[in-house]
Amino acid sequence: MTAARAPAVVIGLGNSMRHDDGVGPAAVARLADQPLAGADVVALDGEATRLIEAWRDRRTAIVVDAIVRGGPPGTVHEIEVGRDPMPGWDTGGGTHAAGLAEAVALGRALDRLPAELVVLGVEPGDLSFGPGLSAPVAAALDSVVRRVRERSRR
Amino acid sequence: MTHRAGGSRSLSTGALARVEGEGAMRVEVRDGELVSVQLNIYEPPRFFEGFLRGRGLNEPPDITARICGICPVAYQMSACHAIEDAVGVVVDGPLRELRRLLYCGEWIESHTLHINFLHAPDFLGYDSAIEMAGDDRPALQRALEIKKIGNEILETLGGRAIHPVNVRVGGFYRVPRRRELEPLRTRLERGLGLAIDVVGWVAGFDFPDQEMGSEFVAIDHRSEYPVLGDRIVSDRGLDIGVAEFLDHVEEHHVEHSTALHARLLPRGEYVVGPLARYNLHSAKLSANAAAAAGAAGLGPECRNPFQSIIVRAVEVVHAFDTALAIIDGYEQPDRPAVEVEARAGVGHGVSEAPRGLLYHRYRIDDEGLITDAVITPPTSQNQAAIEHDLFHFVERNLDLDDDELRRRAEITIRNHDPCISCATHFLDLTVVRS
Numbered sequence: 086m087t088a089a090r091a092p093a094v095v096i097g098l099g100n101s102m103r104h105d106d107g108v109g110p111a112a113v114a115r116l117a118d119q120p121l122a123g124a125d126v127v128a129l130d131g132e133a134t135r136l137i138e139a140w141r142d143r144r145t146a147i148v149v150d151a152i153v154r155g156g157p158p159g160t161v162h163e164i165e166v167g168r169d170p171m172p173g174w175d176t177g178g179g180t181h182a183a184g185l186a187e188a189v190a191l192g193r194a195l196d197r198l199p200a201e202l203v204v205l206g207v208e209p210g211d212l213s214f215g216p217g218l219s220a221p222v223a224a225a226l227d228s229v230v231r232r233v234r235e236r237s238r239r
Numbered sequence: 240m241t242h243r244a245g246g247s248r249s250l251s252t253g254a255l256a257r258v259e260g261e262g263a264m265r266v267e268v269r270d271g272e273l274v275s276v277q278l279n280i281y282e283p284p285r286f287f288e289g290f291l292r293g294r295g296l297n298e299p300p301d302i303t304a305r306i307c308g309i310c311p312v313a314y315q316m317s318a319c320h321a322i323e324d325a326v327g328v329v330v331d332g333p334l335r336e337l338r339r340l341l342y343c344g345e346w347i348e349s350h351t352l353h354i355n356f357l358h359a360p361d362f363l364g365y366d367s368a369i370e371m372a373g374d375d376r377p378a379l380q381r382a383l384e385i386k387k388i389g390n391e392i393l394e395t396l397g398g399r400a401i402h403p404v405n406v407r408v409g410g411f412y413r414v415p416r417r418r419e420l421e422p423l424r425t426r427l428e429r430g431l432g433l434a435i436d437v438v439g440w441v442a443g444f445d446f447p448d449q450e451m452g453s454e455f456v457a458i459d460h461r462s463e464y465p466v467l468g469d470r471i472v473s474d475r476g477l478d479i480g481v482a483e484f485l486d487h488v489e490e491h492h493v494e495h496s497t498a499l500h501a502r503l504l505p506r507g508e509y510v511v512g513p514l515a516r517y518n519l520h521s522a523k524l525s526a527n528a529a530a531a532a533g534a535a536g537l538g539p540e541c542r543n544p545f546q547s548i549i550v551r552a553v554e555v556v557h558a559f560d561t562a563l564a565i566i567d568g569y570e571q572p573d574r575p576a577v578e579v580e581a582r583a584g585v586g587h588g589v590s591e592a593p594r595g596l597l598y599h600r601y602r603i604d605d606e607g608l609i610t611d612a613v614i615t616p617p618t619s620q621n622q623a624a625i626e627h628d629l630f631h632f633v634e635r636n637l638d639l640d641d642d643e644l645r646r647r648a649e650i651t652i653r654n655h656d657p658c659i660s661c662a663t664h665f666l667d668l669t670v671v672r673s
Contacts, residue, residue: 102305130308138387194372214286
């Protein structure tokens with residue numbers, strides 16, 4: 086499959102047993118109910134090499150993750166990661182083994198970044214153990230899914 | 240970050256990556272003498288033990304798989320074994336073989352991640368795999384390919400690569416036809432060749448002289464290098480059934496850690512994982528794995544924790560050989576799972592996670608609900624030995640400045656591939672000198 090023809094990939098990162106860290110998998114579950122045309126959807130835990138494999142040979146990758154960047158819980162940050170220096174971010178008390186930031190850095194070093202990499206980061210409120218999203222993060226899901234749909238159509 | 244207060248100095252870092260999980264280490268030096276080394280590990284299995292109470296007997300494989308994104312199969316397998324033990328079910332024949340095949344995928348993936356992306360940079364003088372990618376890109380590209388092949392086993396059998404959804408108590412929801420496994424064969428042969436190359440590569444690293452004095456503990460199987468089995472043995476004469484595990488292993492709270500530390504009664508610290516498996520069972524390695532170990536200069540035993548990187552690489556070769564043998568001998572079973580009926584009881588289960596022996600125990604009531612769960616992960620069993628290693632390392636290297644001491648202490652920790660919480664990813668290191 087060539088990069089030009091490969092569909093976009095939507096990657097939901099996180100651990101659904103760490104409350105708001107599960108926003109990525111929750112978005113993936115929502116998208117599974119209402120499939121996206123022209124995009125593959127996958128849930129991952131955030132380990133860097135798996136991320137690199139998931140977006141390998143894709144022109145466009147959209148990653149949904151819990152990201153601590155400041156702002157009230159549920160705030161959605163939209164970050165475009167080009168091949169330029171990426172903005173600093175923190176995956177918080179995130180449950181990811183190596184993390185999105187490391188995957189981007191490693192992907193860049195190995196020349197394995199998609200041409201277009203968009204991160205939809207949701208500010209978490211609760212990263213303790215347990216299932217279910219906090220109310221503000223759950224409320225942000227509609228907006229996240231809408232943005233994923235818009236982005237994947239481009 | 241450096242803080243100075245009174246006569247003591249503390250130095251900490253908030254980002255020790257390249258260890259799976261999250262934890263903190265504190266080194267205390269008084270009047271030039273090392274007083275203590277403490278490793279503090281945040282341990283999610285304790286949360287899961289509570290969360291499992293009141294759940295149905297079919298739920299633990301799926302729930303405990305979420306403890307760790309790196310080794311979900313291990314949690315699923317130990318959970319299945321324990322529940323099957325409680326309700327009196329034995330899973331054998333092709334279903335057991337499929338379980339071993341799934342486990343091969345997990346060993347390949349987990350070990351390849353640790354060997355190439357987390358551990359190799361230590362030996363090659365890089366701060367990270369990202370830095371290493373500049374000079375040693377082919378090695379990392381090879382590793383990505385091996386890891387992907389491991390992933391393909393999980394995807395073929397497990398349905399998806401993390402938290403495989405096809406595993407259930409009694410077996411699987413669906414088993415593959417023989418021809419569905421055929422495409423894997425070519426891929427596994429390719430992976431086997433690459434894995435043998437990795438053994439040769441890591442064997443060329445420089446290894447400091449060090450020997451572990453700990454007791455080595457692993458599962459025993461009469462003919463297989465152990466992944467699944469029902470006895471537990473050590474190099475100092477331990478030979479027990481799985482149900483006796485908690486009679487011989489005492490879990491206790493230590494003041495500085497939220498995790499439980501395990502010790503073997505009456506002797507104390509012990510080690511599980513690749514070195515333990517190798518030292519107890521190297522004679523049962525596959526032909527290619529044994530040949531690769533020999534070519535790498537390993538004898539029948541290896542007690543140098545730095546050389547655990549070679550042993551992991553040998554185990555990856557073994558996993559490829561084993562997966563190929565399982566596929567060649569596979570005959571589709573009549574049904575995907577053994578029927579499981581609820582009954583009251585207590586069950587014990589073990590399997591060899593990439594990081595070592597993983598024990599589960601469940602108490603189930605007559606309605607099939609779990610009333611009590613115990614999960615003893617490999618890292619909590621290894622904690623005392625890791626602290627021991629660290630103590631001796633720091634004691635010999637007190638003249639190093641804090642940065643170098645920290646860097647090399649991190650390497651000492653990484654030798655053990657600790658899955659420090661299997662859920663979060665920073666280790667804070669604090670050195671206090673006064």
